[in-house]
Amino acid sequence: MADGRGRMKETPLPLVRRADEVHIAADRVTWREIVSRLSAQAPAEACAFVLTRPSIGALRTTVIIRDVIWARVGEVVATPRALEISADYISRALDIAIDAGPMVGLCLVHTHPRSEWGEGIALFSPRDDWYEQRLFPTIAGARPEALSASIVLGSAGDVDARIWWRENKAVVTQAAHAIRVVGPELTVLETPASPWRDHPDPSVMDRSTRLWGREGRRRLQNLRVGIVGAGGTGSLSAFALATMGVGKLRVWDKDIARKENRHRTAGITAEYVGKPKVEALKAFAESVATAEPFLMETYEDWGTTEEGLRRLKDCDIVFCCVDKFAPRVPLNDLAYAHLIPVLDMASWMHPDKNKKIDALMTHAHAWSPGIPCAWCRETLTSYGLTKEAQGRQQGIEKRIPYGLPLEDTDGVEPSVLPLNMLGVSLALMEFMQVGLKITDRTPNDLKFILPEWELDESDRLVRGDCGCLMSVGAADTLSIRPVLLE
Amino acid sequence: MQPSEELLKAVETLSEKSGFPFQISPEPVPGTSLFVVHTPDHGFRPEYTVTRGVLGFRAPFNFPDAAPEDSFFVIPVDIKLLSPDPVRNSIDVNRASRTENFVTGSALGNVAVLLFSWHLWDRVPWNRRAHTLVDHYSHCIRRFEHAENG
Numbered sequence: 001m002a003d004g005r006g007r008m009k010e011t012p013l014p015l016v017r018r019a020d021e022v023h024i025a026a027d028r029v030t031w032r033e034i035v036s037r038l039s040a041q042a043p044a045e046a047c048a049f050v051l052t053r054p055s056i057g058a059l060r061t062t063v064i065i066r067d068v069i070w071a072r073v074g075e076v077v078a079t080p081r082a083l084e085i086s087a088d089y090i091s092r093a094l095d096i097a098i099d100a101g102p103m104v105g106l107c108l109v110h111t112h113p114r115s116e117w118g119e120g121i122a123l124f125s126p127r128d129d130w131y132e133q134r135l136f137p138t139i140a141g142a143r144p145e146a147l148s149a150s151i152v153l154g155s156a157g158d159v160d161a162r163i164w165w166r167e168n169k170a171v172v173t174q175a176a177h178a179i180r181v182v183g184p185e186l187t188v189l190e191t192p193a194s195p196w197r198d199h200p201d202p203s204v205m206d207r208s209t210r211l212w213g214r215e216g217r218r219r220l221q222n223l224r225v226g227i228v229g230a231g232g233t234g235s236l237s238a239f240a241l242a243t244m245g246v247g248k249l250r251v252w253d254k255d256i257a258r259k260e261n262r263h264r265t266a267g268i269t270a271e272y273v274g275k276p277k278v279e280a281l282k283a284f285a286e287s288v289a290t291a292e293p294f295l296m297e298t299y300e301d302w303g304t305t306e307e308g309l310r311r312l313k314d315c316d317i318v319f320c321c322v323d324k325f326a327p328r329v330p331l332n333d334l335a336y337a338h339l340i341p342v343l344d345m346a347s348w349m350h351p352d353k354n355k356k357i358d359a360l361m362t363h364a365h366a367w368s369p370g371i372p373c374a375w376c377r378e379t380l381t382s383y384g385l386t387k388e389a390q391g392r393q394q395g396i397e398k399r400i401p402y403g404l405p406l407e408d409t410d411g412v413e414p415s416v417l418p419l420n421m422l423g424v425s426l427a428l429m430e431f432m433q434v435g436l437k438i439t440d441r442t443p444n445d446l447k448f449i450l451p452e453w454e455l456d457e458s459d460r461l462v463r464g465d466c467g468c469l470m471s472v473g474a475a476d477t478l479s480i481r482p483v484l485l486e
Numbered sequence: 487m488q489p490s491e492e493l494l495k496a497v498e499t500l501s502e503k504s505g506f507p508f509q510i511s512p513e514p515v516p517g518t519s520l521f522v523v524h525t526p527d528h529g530f531r532p533e534y535t536v537t538r539g540v541l542g543f544r545a546p547f548n549f550p551d552a553a554p555e556d557s558f559f560v561i562p563v564d565i566k567l568l569s570p571d572p573v574r575n576s577i578d579v580n581r582a583s584r585t586e587n588f589v590t591g592s593a594l595g596n597v598a599v600l601l602f603s604w605h606l607w608d609r610v611p612w613n614r615r616a617h618t619l620v621d622h623y624s625h626c627i628r629r630f631e632h633a634e635n636g
Contacts, residue, residue, distance in 0.1 A: 382550075382551065382613075386552045386553045392517035401557075
């Protein structure tokens, strides 16, 4: 749709600010398919419609693209300078979107290939603007509850994007700030509207920058990382992320700091006993943060409430630092449906009667498309959740009918700082991989095990019948049940 | 903590499909996150000393991600077999036992129940995206179709 030389008369776009941040997101498989097939058409332009689903956070609106509707022969006429999209293709794509549900819209992706004038630049041309102002009223008119989008791919990997939606009787648009491509790792493609900025004094991170470079430093400075739970593992995660130069942290915990927390929780000094854990952690993280600016938002609530889940949709990566299984269910769903990688960590140990550890496990597991989810890995099972819900009556159906008494336990297990630190360290290694791609491969579930003193990587694969496969990119069309812990 | 909309709807569907009016406790059993689901007048095996009474089970707050407990209960608690089971030579109901504090907080009051052991879901594991309370109820009453000496 572009010739980039202003042949079409410029028409002002109907710009409206819908959200502070606007992202487009795609799972890596979908994105690679789109880019490779469309780029292969060069030097001709190429385009495709993709279904969209909305992911609405508190300050970020993300349009997730999945399910490409490829043009059939004759539905698109492409030249190096322009595209002609037939009414048949538009109509067929709209029918598919309508069948997929009321929240499903369409994204038009097209290329600006390299030409005799040089690289194709990823900027919407006046011709693109002109065409889309005629196309999207049709799409948004038929899909009034959906968010639609358009993306232009430059020939050097650069991108531009915007979203379109119906507001009252008008069809309006807002520029997208970034495209997130999420597979086992997170890739953020900045658009010309990106508000990201570099650290004003990069020398303070010299030793880290030697590993992940300026791009990595810029990414850390601008990522928003959520941390659900500010206890043994959550407090250490926040401390580490703030120290490493992450620019935005959001932390949830409803607990009040007690003196019993001090021996294994970062930041709880004597003065914070009796105050919210997140208050203590905020002061501590701000005192060590190296990002500039550094923003730490804290919520004295559980992160898996309806409101918590909404705010988590603003995050780029989430650390799951809870000590129960139930809240892992919505966080696992969030990872796959909203394309927000979640790094789960947990520790468990069992001392024998002589206070020697006869079993210990700490694990870190990235939940993200392309990696087995918590259900595939059986960290989560329906019976495990039921057992947890049984609380003080755990195993009652296996004991009472056989004349055995219930086990007398208050359900509180041992916990020590070094074990929590180990779990957090494994999760931070995975964070560097997911966020900064420090190696070629993101591992499956990592476990450290005693008494064997082994570090083991799970060899379980994605289960073919697991819901995580179907839920990838489902966004707000998948209902995620909040979990309120009491 | 109150039962979720999803759990309330599941109980409503169970009542419709089973033909028995099931109800759910307004709060979880103390010390647990489990709600009591029961119907007051359900048929039992003809070999029992009592042929009708309460039948119920417990479902977790995060149903259906979490499965219903792999067990069910009946009231009255002192149900016996009319004649001794020839294998065990006993009139006690097999793999069932008097259990206290199981339905506290429900409309049944804090009464003892006869709790039937697990293994209802031994053939197919609970599938959070497919199974319903109707499936669980079907497994419960399947117990009454088996020989008592199992």
